[in-house]
Amino acid sequence: MSLSQGIFLFCLAMGAAFFAYNAQRLVRYLRIAGGGSRLNDIPRRIWNLLSIGFAQTKILRDPVAGPLHASVFWGFIILQVGAIEILVQGVARGFAYGNFLPAPLHWVFLLSQELTAGVVLVAVAALLYRRILVRPKRLQGDRVHSGDAILILAMIAALMVTLLLVSATQRVINSEHPVAVQPVSAPLAGILMALGTSPNVVEAILAVSWWSHALLILVFLNYLPYSKHLHVIVSLPNTFLSNTSGPGRIGVMPLMDLESESEHFGASDVDQLTWKNLLDGYTCTECGRCTSVCPANITGKLLSPRKVVIDTRKRTMELAPQLVSGDAPNGDIREHRLLDKFITEEELWACTSCRACVYECPVSIDQLEIINELRRYLVLSESRFPEEVQPAFEALERNGAPWAFSPSSRAEWAAGLDIPTMAELSERGETPEVLYWVGCMGSFDERAKKTTVAVARILKAAGVRFAILGQEERCNGDPARRMGNEYLYQMLAKQNIETLDRYKVKAIVTNCPHCFHQIGNEYESLGGHYEVVHHSTYIAALLEQGRIPLSQGQAGAQRIVYHDACYLGRYNDVYDAPREVIRQALPVIDVVEAKRSKDRSLCCGAGGGRMWMEERTGKRINLERKEELAATGADTVAVACPFCMTMLGDAGKGTDGYVPVVDVAELVAGRLKA
Amino acid sequence: MPSVLTYAEVRGGDLRKISLEAASAARALADAYGGEAHVILSGGPGVGAHAGALGEHGADVAFVSEHAAFAQYNPEALSALVAERARNGYAAVLIGGSARGKDLAPRVAAKLGAAILSDVTALARDGDALVATHPVYTGKVTATLRLTAGSGPAVVSLRPGAFTAAPAPRTVRIETAAPSGDPSAVRVQVKETPSVDSRKLDLAEAPVIVSGGRGLKAAENFKLVEDLAAAFGNAAVGATRAVTDDGWRPHSDQIGQTGRQVSPALYVAVGISGAIQHIAGMRASRCIVAINKDAEAPIFKVADYGIVGDVFEVVPALTAAIRAQRAKG
């Protein structure tokens, strides 16, 4: 073995060893937290890996940065093939793919490396330009390490340059491959030759380039654990292990074991989260897409989903070494816990649980899960929450509704409509086709009651045999759960499940998307299994089947913009049904889209229990969204959620150019044949 | 021939309106027993001068107890005084349910070993028993209660404003009632402090109340309400729970199920949505006017007259109109 081989082998071994050391250290850190296996529904996980990971579907949602990053990522993969050749060459002199690959295949390899290196170089240049000169908003922020990003981009550029120099100098020495196969290094080689570079210099350039490239690979690899570019290693596994795009039900909060003897409920520090949350911390690329779509952040609140994740990583790096080392800690290791010292109450309560951050994240991080666990801790362990929330909790306990209304007033909207209750039907030994679950807004809020009645009238007109629970209905528990009060939530949910099972209910149509999400998705883990649809889906189906008699008269041309409810859209992928309902209800109609629509829709601001909290800083979220909707020039806003109805209906009330808000069901009900 | 004893509340040297209400109620009850209405009048030196007014409202005898120790409210000595007097064959002891009356009545009852009917809105004799009505469950239900005292008097506290002060003039006989024991040798020491702004008109006594709620948006906007009250000339200012919880107005101004229950001739609700707990406190008003910008606000369901509009426009206009109206005489 020659000296250079020996040195290289030494470097390789050192590089590999150091990397292995860091890898095992980072894995050990993950173990300070809880959480179990995440290997259910492998086919779905593989699909996510292929689509979100390899096909970069989420990355490509940004029309500029998307293709640039995708180029670098795909290029990276393709270039690994060449990297392997180089690393092996360092140890086994004379190793080359060309030695055993048939010529056409080898040319494909060479061309791929060339083109890729060229594309990556251009992409990196564009990315550097973007980061240094354009400075887009989401790449700024106090948790963003821009220096880190620029360093990495510079290293990648250097890797590409050194790679091309290696090829170019090799061509000068021995141009065995056709020019067409090395379209970048061939001209480069040409330049070197035209400059009359002496063979010694060429050899020197080759050696320097080769060693630089090889060592840069090892340096790059070992820099990753200390950089946000750790995502290069962990993002694909993270995408595989994530539940953010399934498997199982999306947006379902994990069930808490409230009987456990444990001292704490929820999480106040990173070791009380799951290892997956900590892995999310490793995976964050600081791209800021989550923060750029966060309704709270957009309107000037302190909350930044990116900060939540980066803080999780920071704290992990602080706490885990102490816990893992087993040495007696000096000082109180909890003094600097994640809650309060990193992530404040103000940030946590600003969240509307709209899930835009989770949806947008290209590496499948679940920011919302961390926020929810911290909220659970605040409420269950320390009883710390905004004081205006207490009456809502107390009303839920007392009345089974988040306001001061007694259960006996629940079915008042149905007076004179001749709608049977489950109790009445059960007494007659009958069962309905479907249970109409009204929800608290639909039962008590004056404006929402109109939607409730509209849906009921549509069901009747379509000849659907339905019933309501009436006074036996209780809040589905979503406000309590989203605000962190898991205890109250489970109490309410179990009560509802008991009622539903007592009547052997199977099919449910809900008035409200939150009821829909709870009863259809989250009740499962408590043993409630029902077929649940939201009223927009149900009505769309009825319209499709022609069961709803609509009057044929022309309804003057209207321009309507539909606002996607978070719990219908991002949580449950229901985007088309409400739009179909609008189109079928009003044939002469111009349905326009807001700038941010469907899965990019901006939340109305009521979710995450914020309906019961005061908004004290920044611009009102509902106003921000209403302005966007009004800017479409629509004369009506259509919604499918009573909370969106309230928030958007209230926004801009009393001003000129106020755009009224209606539920899609009201549009249909207004067109029922008399 | 059993008689009825009543307690007259004097504060700051003035006879409170509720004392006249109680005197009238005592007169009516005494007539039902065919007996006399007696009143205890205690306070600092000179309090006996109020006996005449009590006589105007039906008191046959006034037991006057003037003592420096009674110049301030003295619950221990006062309750002893009343209880001692009440042991002389009275059928009932009536006490007006002001803040002090509600404090005094249970003490008197306990000292007498008597049963008590609290905060009643109507009172009548039914043979051996007293029958009274009393709002319960935050005013959502009216209970009719029966007190069968057996031997010994019953103690009754009266809701302010529920009984009307009616003239039934007679010459009142004055007797002195000396407290047994030293009324200054008490454990509970009370010192009255004047209110922060010495508004003379109390919510329980004002014929007109102008009340403000969240619709006023900020504490300083309560000036609108105060101006309107001033325009009426005989109005007191009230507030909703939301507003007192936020500290815009003192708690004692709160009208509602847990605050003051009022029954003025006219109640003007400004920027009040009409939550059920507020309505419980004012629904007994003779005439209710509501001003609110939300036509769907529940207050309009209980208001006799409602104006839908911006309080910042309507209230100043109303203030000017009332002033003009009063100027016309």
Added chain:
Amino acid sequence: MDVKFRIAASGNAVDETGLKWDMSDFDGYAVEIALQMIEKLGTGEVVVISLGPDAAQEVLRKALSMGATRAVHLKSDTVPFDSAAIATALAAELKDGGYDLIMFGKMAIDSASGAIGAMVGEMLGLPTVHGCATLEVANGKGFARRELEGGAEEVTFPLPAVVTIDEGIARPRYPSLKGIMAAKKKPMESKPAQLGAVRVTVDAMALPAERAAGRIIGEGAAAVPELVRLLQTEAKVL
């Protein structure tokens, strides 16, 4: 109290089907201020006591989950509408308890008599202050503020004493799950209540008459002249 009441068939009670029992609002303030006092002193215990049927134990449990130390349940399947009878039972239990401060809510939010606390104070022969808007204790003395119509009183008194608590004094804390779990293990003693003679009974319970519907007479400042006219001529209040 967000319930829509119905009168029971008997005519002298409300229909209790579907009703949930909870701690009375003023009792909640009293429990909260008691807990705050003990926390400030750093020592002492808060004992909670209630007279009623078994359902009263749930309310006591809630107080325990807020942080009270132990509970005493005076069992009585029916609770008479007689303040004196109830006060007698409570006084008998509290007499030998050696308490520094016995606290009541100013009134029960349902029966709304507001007499029991002060009666118990008298029966025990202790200094009694009824309707405290503020309360402090220091060095064996108590200081309270009572609100009157258009005024207030500053009251000083020695301990031991009996006080009743008015609202505005403290917001009852929301029990944490930790508190709820801990409360399950705290001692709750149950014994029969020794009620006094019952002299007050309920003849009838009725829903108050609905006010006649009013009307919206107009919009904005333009409606003011019409309002003044109606107040003068129709309602005759001007």
